[in-house]
Amino acid sequence: MTQSPATPLPPPKERRRLRVSRSLTQAQLAARLGVSRATVRAWESGRRVPDGSGGEAYARLLTTLAQPTAGQQPAGKAQGPGPGPAPVPPDPLTPDQAFDALYAFCAPALVRQTYLLTGRRELAREVVEQAFQLAWQRWPEVARDRDPAGWVRAVAYDCALSPWHRFRPRYRHPEPPPADPADRALLHALLELPPTYRRTLVLYDGVGLDLPETAAETEASTPAAANRLTHARQAVAAQIPALADPAVLHRRLTELASSERLLAAKPTAVRTCGERRNVFWTRAAIAFTVAIIGSTALTLQTAPTHYEPPIAPAQAVQGVPPPAAMGPLSKEELSLRAKLHKEASNGPERVVPEPR
Structure with missing residues (x-):
């Protein structure tokens, strides 16, 4: 018969929410409590009820995480009795401080994970910065x-696996491979996988998420995620038989990601760059709006205020007889022409009326 802890426990979903709110992974929480990661996962899913000394320590830790002063108290240790002043709660974190804490906790590991997805060092740093800039916006x-780290990771993975990177000039040529032949073989095997299989393998065997969490982050059902994971492991094992054991594969993925010197930018630089980008796009939107308003006002000023019928197109005059063709002159016409030729150049003489 198991013994329930004296301290009341919150529901399983609340247990996970409290852990994530303090940016703790299941492995870190298990290390602080002295239990296995599978035990913590079973407690958070509700499959097992925390009991014994571990359950009591887990209950006290959850109570500590639920308090505003959770970051100032040691985990798994109850407050000792005795007189003394009540602890003064610290000031709440500002948005800048909270963002910097999340960045410092997630960015280094996230850069290494995206390197496993892309095989490109510079691209891994770039997509992580873009993900955190979007998170700051x-x-x-x-x-x-409920899971800020998962939110940023999903954005970074989506950006890293975007097919549009292949059209960028700087990413048309491959980067130098890892120096270790074993690392080169593993990275090549990963890049040979389809993007969805590669992402599932990195999340499950690299990050350490369980199958439902992996399925949720890849937007797939749990059976589909399990199928992708199985095929990805088989494909990697076909090229590197020594990695058929999932435990060995997990260790090698961690070693491959840690072997490269992938340094993330400072959180202040990421926030500043994101703010500058926001200012730029805000000003561009304002300028575009002003241009539209100005062109609209100019159109209203120059547009006609009344209707002017259009000028009818020109039409040919009908009924005009064609000119007669020149024919031979008669005797009278010839006589008149000869007479006109004989007249003076100033014209005929003045006609004087004759008296009757």
């Missing part, structure tokens, strides 16, 4: 999300 929404 939507910080009120991201800060209230």
Whole structure:
């Protein structure tokens, strides 16, 4: 018969929410409690009820995480009795401080994960910065999300696997491969996988998410995610038989991601760049709006205010007889022409009326 902890436990969904709100992974929480990661996963899913000393420590830790002073108290240790002043709650984190804490916790590992997806060091750093810049633009929404780290990771993965990168001139040529032949073989095997299979494999065997979480992040059903994972493992094992064991594959993925010196930018630089980009696009939108208003006003000033009928097109005059063709002159016409030729150049003499 199991013994339930004396401290009341929240529902399973609330347990996970409290862990994620403090940016703790299941592995970190398990290390702080001295239990396995599978045990923490079973507690958060509701498949097992926390019991014994571990369950009591887990209940106390959840109570600590639910308090505003959770970041100032050691995990798994109850407050000792005794007189003394009540602890003063610290000031709440500003948005800048909360964003910097999330960036410092997630960015280094996220750069290494995106390197496994793309095989490009510079692209891995770039997509992570873009994901965090988007998170800073939507910080009120991201800060209230139950899994801010998962939100940023999903955006970074989507950007990393975008097919439009192949059209960029700087990414048309491959980067130098890893120096270790074993790392080169593993990276080549990963890049040979379809993008959806590669993402599922990295999330499950690289990041350590469970199957339902992997399915949710890849927007697939749990059976579909399991099928992708199985085929991805088989494809990697076909090229590297030593990686048929999932535990060995997990270790090698971690070693491959850690072997490269992938450094993320400073959080202040990411926030500043994102703010500058926001200012630029805001000014561009304002300028475009002003241009539309100006062109509309100019059109209203120069447009006619009344209707002017159009001028009818010219039409040919009808009924005009064609000119007669020149024919031979008669005797009278010949006589008149000869007479006119004999007249003076100033014209005929004045006609004087004769008296009767």
